[in-house]
Amino acid sequence: MRVMTRTSPVWLVLMLxxxxxxxxxxxxxxxxxxxxxxxxxxxxxNDAYNDAVREAIASGLRTTFTYTLELRTPGWVxxxxxxxxxxxxxxxxxxxxxxxxTRTVDGRVEDxxxxxxxxxxxxxxxxxxxxxxxxxxxLDPSRDYYVRxxxxxxxxxxxxxxxxxxxxxxxxxxxxx
Numbered sequence: 001m002r003v004m005t006r007t008s009p010v011w012l013v014l015m016l017x018x019x020x021x022x023x024x025x026x027x028x029x030x031x032x033x034x035x036x037x038x039x040x041x042x043x044x045x046n047d048a049y050n051d052a053v054r055e056a057i058a059s060g061l062r063t064t065f066t067y068t069l070e071l072r073t074p075g076w077v078x079x080x081x082x083x084x085x086x087x088x089x090x091x092x093x094x095x096x097x098x099x100x101x102t103r104t105v106d107g108r109v110e111d112x113x114x115x116x117x118x119x120x121x122x123x124x125x126x127x128x129x130x131x132x133x134x135x136x137x138x139l140d141p142s143r144d145y146y147v148r149x150x151x152x153x154x155x156x157x158x159x160x161x162x163x164x165x166x167x168x169x170x171x172x173x174x175x176x177x
Contacts, residue, residue, distance in 0.1 A: 028149060042131070043069075058094075066152045071145060074144055082138070086103070090124070
C-alpha cells in the first residue's frame with residue numbers, strides 16, 4: 001500500500017529558501033515609565049546573545065541590533081504617539097581582539113565604547129535604559145497606551161537570503177498624571 005502525503009507549496013518554498021519560523025526563543029522585557037516629562041522605555045532582550053551571534057562577531061562581521069520603539073493608543077485604528085529607533089553595532093577587530101561598540105538614537109551617534117570584555121558587549125547589544133519615546137504633554141490623562149518594541153538583528157537571519165530575525169513585544173499601561 002502506498003501512502004502519499006501532501007505538502008503545502010508555501011511550506012515547501014520556505015523550506016527550500018532556508019526560512020525557519022521565528023519562535024519566541026528570546027524573551028523581551030519592556031518597562032515604560034514617565035521621567036523628566038517624557039515617556040521613557042527600558043528593555044532587555046534575553047537569550048539573543050547566543051552562540052550564533054558570538055560566532056558572527058568573532059568572524060569580524062559587523063553585527064547590529066536595531067530596536068524600533070513605538071508609543072501607541074489602542075483603538076479601531078491605533079494611533080502612533082511617538083517613535084524612536086535605537087541601534088547598537090559591534091565591529092570586532094581580530095588583530096587587536098577589541099570590540100568597537102556604537103549606540104545610535106534616531107540615526108545620531110550617542111556613544112562609542114571600545115572593550116575586550118564579552119559581558120560588556122552582551123549588555124550593550126541587548127539592554128537599553130530610559131530611551132525617550134514621547135513627551136508627556138502629548139498624552140491624554142487616564143488614557144490607555146501601549147509600547148511596542150520590534151527588534152532586528154543583522155547579519156543573523158533565519159534564511160540563506162540574509163533576511164533579518166525579528167522579535168516583537170508590547171506592554172500596556174495607563175497614563176495618570
